[in-house]
Amino acid sequence: MDALTATLMLCRLDGMGPGRYWQLLEHCGDAVAALHNFPDKLLDRLPDSARMLWREYERRGAASALAAWAAAERARCADAGVQLLCCGDGGYPSLLAQISRPPPLLYVRGNADALHLPQIAVVGARRASRAGLDNARAFAADLAGAGFTITSGLALGVDASAHRGALQAGGATVAVLGSGVDKLYPRRNAALAGEIIASGGAVISELPLGSAAEAAHFPRRNRIISGLSLGVLLVEAALRSGSLITARLALEQNREVFAIPGSIHNPLARGCHKMIRDGAALVETSADIAGQLGGLLSVASVPQDAAAAPLPPEQRALVAALGGDPRSIEQLAADTGGDAGSLMAALLQLELAGLVETLPGGYQLTRRGAAYLEPQH
Structure with a gap:
């Protein structure tokens, strides 16, 4: 045997x-x-x-x-077509094996190699605000574009937006379930799970085939999400939420924890603010995450000679819209006709490249960014 x-x-x-x-x-x-x-x-x-x-x-x-x-x-x-990984075997993800009492078994649909890539977990509220959904998609797209696998729980809201952001960027993403891998929950995200697998990602669980989603399964699911990842990004979370549990587990597992701050009037920002008080790093851009992770993201994202690198059309349009004056996201949306999610993703890329910087209430070009306004570019 x-x-x-x-x-x-x-x-x-x-x-x-x-x-x-x-x-x-x-x-x-x-x-x-x-x-x-x-x-x-x-x-x-x-x-x-x-x-x-x-x-x-x-x-x-x-x-x-x-x-x-x-x-x-x-x-x-x-x-x-489900692969079984036993803890202690070579195919089992090494970072997950380091946590206290890791899952003895993992059921994997899709590409098991995705579990060995550097992962960032993006988690948050199921009933997130529009800004929260946009942030989840934009941060996930940017991090995936820099070479990270985006890990989340396939739930409605922030989780689904994070998976979609990774897919839109052409990156890999991993969905960790609180049910069997053949009993997708929620069913509304079954098509998304198919896209994840087709794009080279994976859908995984520690539960046997046929296991239904039950409340007791989700804290166990959350420890896998954080255990697989180098760090966890908390986008929006109420004070009592599964996402906050994931962030706390990440701290216990000695993982990096990042949180996006929000309005003091938004109940879904309170979990993020609590985690920041408890030691999570406050982040406003993907560059903040890059700094905490030893520059891996910035090395992957920033060209050696940004002034010589041609920009994609969407980024060129943003540079032109910014011109010489600070502009808010609303003004940029009006000037370019773009939606907030895609604009934020493009602005994050420009910021990582050192071409744009944030100001209270808006964005402006850096000196390097302003060089793209010259005719030769």
């Missing part, structure tokens, strides 16, 4: 969460040994149904219901 099959069987037992699984392995050494020599003092802590299932396996071995379920689950995964 291999470790993957043994882990599947152990995780099938009622009451065998990640905590008890790792306690068992600390005692027994590995999953195969644990399955064959389950200590009585640990077995007694499981529900009656789990003890009965394991004792039947002890008697009947490969003919038991537990062994039959594990074989069937592996066959179902193979038929559905």
